[in-house]
Amino acid sequence: MRDITFYLDFVSPYAWLAFAQLPAQLEGISCHVRYRPVLLGALLKQHANPGPAGIPPKRAWTYRHAEWLGHAQGTTLQMPQRHPFNPLPLLRLALECSEDGCINRFTADALFRHVWEGGGDALGAERIAALRERLAAQLRTDAQAAERAKGLLRTNTEEAAAAGVFGVPTVSVDGHTFFGVDGLPMLRDYLQGGDWFTQGRWEAAASVEQGLQA
Template identity: 65%
Template sequence: MTARHITFYLDFVSPYAWLAFEQLPQALEGLSWHASYRPVLLGALLQQHNNPGPAGIAPKRDWTYRHAAWLGHSLGCGLDLPARHPFPPLPLLRQALMCSRDGSINRFVAGTVLRHVWLGGHDALDPARLDALAGVLALQVQGEPDTALARAKDLLRANTDAAAARGVFGVPAFEVDGRLFWGLDGLPMLRACLQGDAWFDGPQWAAAASVPQGLGG
């Protein structure tokens, strides 16, 4: 069986990106697949759709943190809220993409940065911790640091623009065979698609986009 390719769009600021990263192998156990992890700037994707995100709505922010912490506990992977959140994720995104030449990072790099944010309850942007993170990833950096950083900035813009063009509106998101699946709770649907569920050959997938809008003038 040919392994199916999954593009995993993530931003390290998202707790659900951490949870989905941890759950992906279990969710797709027994299937033949491989993934490329593509960092994107979530804020730019949200802005494109005038979406304030969960942190922009106070009660939703509280619920999101409770829900994410509960999921980390219940799924057994852990999740400790960082000392401050949300935070500007650019330093982490660029650090990760210094380890790439094509916009994708490997699972080691993705997991290292996600654990830096979501385990321990520390400040993700603490300078000493960022230095330590850079040390852990040093052997993964592609080329000289200055060149790698300049390339990382370009890759992040390109990744985010390409994701937006593909219809990605949030993270985590997974693309396979031109179809997008969003969120931790989209993993069972992704599995069904990879398994060849006949539902995906029917009209329902395309029909969702043709439902008339009932609001507005």
């Protein structure tokens, strides 16, 4: 059985699209998926990357593209009332459902649907209260739960950065990272022993000499 880590942040529409597509891409493959929330903003900052929302024309394109992709793949996706937003409250809420930094698919699904279905305010107090109620059976209730969630998020993000994760969605397996919705078919090919991977192309493709000098 293959051990797969899916890095996510609920602020990313592409993370939601990839999350929805993942079961189909893994069909017939024996694996265990760990869903690990990380803070996308911290990963972007590490590489001085403003992200799509930091470039106005790209922001508009990203939202159009994400909604079209959702339509094309049959996944409900409606931009929330405000975006980007600070995802920390949602990430920490998710990790109040965790002891080790991973969350189960039910928890991830509830958080993603909270953001990407209905076009509501992702940080609206009443909506978050309803979300917390939905997750009640998953939530840790000890006095340290909130602080533990903060620590888990920091650790997840630091470990993801150390593993070469620069954005979400990213899937990691066997030391290989696959980025984006469009990386999922490549992931499936790798897991099925695709010949491109057995020919040394993974390493060779990344060893091309840099043509621009800093």
